[in-house]
Amino acid sequence: MANDIARYFASEPDREEAVTGIATHLKRFWEPRMREAIIAHCRDAEGAGLHELARDAVARLANG
Numbered sequence: 001m002a003n004d005i006a007r008y009f010a011s012e013p014d015r016e017e018a019v020t021g022i023a024t025h026l027k028r029f030w031e032p033r034m035r036e037a038i039i040a041h042c043r044d045a046e047g048a049g050l051h052e053l054a055r056d057a058v059a060r061l062a063n064g
Helices: 001-010 015-029 032-045 053-062
Strands: none
Touching: 001 015, 001 053, 015 032, 015 053, 032 053
16 A cells, blocks of 8 residues: 555655655554554565655654
């Protein structure tokens, strides 16, 4: 699901805007346990299988 969101935002010409959009979407619409699970995946498996923009957005969520 995070990859689908990232692919949607990938058309944004400003990379920073895309990452912000993904992080905002995850924060607004994902349950806390879903966010915790994807943060753990990025920490433990280095985000294997995630779109680069999704990994950056999840890192942003994890850091703040």
